[in-house]
Amino acid sequence: MWLLRGGLTGLMNVYLIEDDGQVVVFDAGEKGMAKKIAAAAARLGGISKVVLGHGDTDHRGSAPALSKVAPVLCHPDAVEQAQGSGGRDYWRMRELPAFVRLVHRFQHRFVWDGGPVTISGTVSAGERIAGFEVIELAGHAPGQIGLWRAEDGVALVSDTVYLVTMLGRPAPAQVPEEAYNLDTAQARESIRRLAALRPRIVGVGHLGPMTGPDVVADLEAAAR
Template sequence: MSQIPLSTSAEAEHAQSDLDRNDNTRQIVADVAYRQLVIVNVMFVGLEGAGDGNWVLVDAGIAGSAKAIRSAAGARFGGHGRPACIIMTHAHFDHVGALETLANEWEVPVYSHHGEHPYLDGTRSYPPADPSVGGGLLARLSPLFPTSPVNVASQLYDLPCDHSVPFMPDWRWIHTPGHTPGHISLWRERDRVLIAGDAFITTRQESVYAAMTQSPEMHGPPMYFTPDWASAKASVRELAALAPEIVVTGHGAAMQGPEMRAALDALAERFDEVAVPQNQRA
């Protein structure tokens, strides 16, 4: 199975425009930044110094990451670092690790697609991971990853039916299933910024080395946790058709520009060849 590489010019563009900051985030535009927490990214949407209630957290990292998220939020936004809400792209363990802690501490609403609610209200576990796909140590270890739900039922709300995003003017949410039933991505047309979650990613997540170093490569969703490849393919094609200028994904470095778009287009066109595992569990 081949990968979709990103050219060195795209990597250089990323390195110049996405510098490390004193709040330990990487800013991609004035009001969007992200922080890598071991193997996963969390996103901070709002202007620096915006103050409490004037920014949004997208996803909540791995277990034990509440302190890092809280610290980055306080440094970036000031005040007590409290957001207006938390938006979940999906509810896998590496995206909900600090969710219960932060939602309860901040007393803020949590929004997701209704298809993810069973995994966020304590009622349903995800299917077990498939260690036979993708190769790499993370894939082999994936049966050890938690699949049980978290429970933020008292603070959990559906995303609006009109596809607007609470507390994020100009953004809309897009249902991008495949990796999970209720997976969403976030899109802003005016500057063509895409927060893709795990609909596609920019690192080979099955490999520990790649997941830690985040060397830029265009990939489909993490193989070991993706049960519906037909929907995943349709989701990638829908996102590629948007022709984004900047993408930030749940795993891997944010990327921008024509090389990124060419790689995303190639992933969409060759999805069955480069993203779908040939030895997946029946």
């Protein structure tokens, strides 16, 4: 497995997972990362499929371009966002400071979003993808999923946990900002369920990963 980090601010994480001579792309970052993702995947045998952790604009961004070479999958509950607004209809922008609202409007339109993507199929809890089990981690976004590999304790969790502030500065593990969440109580419960798996490494959507002896304790604290 490889972590590819990029985007305009260098905060976006995309994961490449070995899959029978090719790679699965988990999350698609922002639209400007498409060539970088495709080039990295080509060196590893090409893309077998793209799996979106959820359908927000900064996670589907490169998916329309990548869909020209591989199918794009997501959870059934994420299809509407991935093929539609990219999460902008449930973000409560008015709850954010005015400057942050302005920045996010610019990011959504000009930096993050490559537009709606055609979803070729869906994945749900318990299904296997490239040696990982699909786990459901809803709350931040409709149909948010993660990938879990029990044998070595690796979890890829998209935006279940934030390690950044709303302005992109590094921060302790926390539940995503309430204004970004569909259901913050459910988001906290998803973090608790993630902690109960006792992961050793947690790959998040922005910065990270979480590693070391305090991973579980940090997740438990984030869920409070």
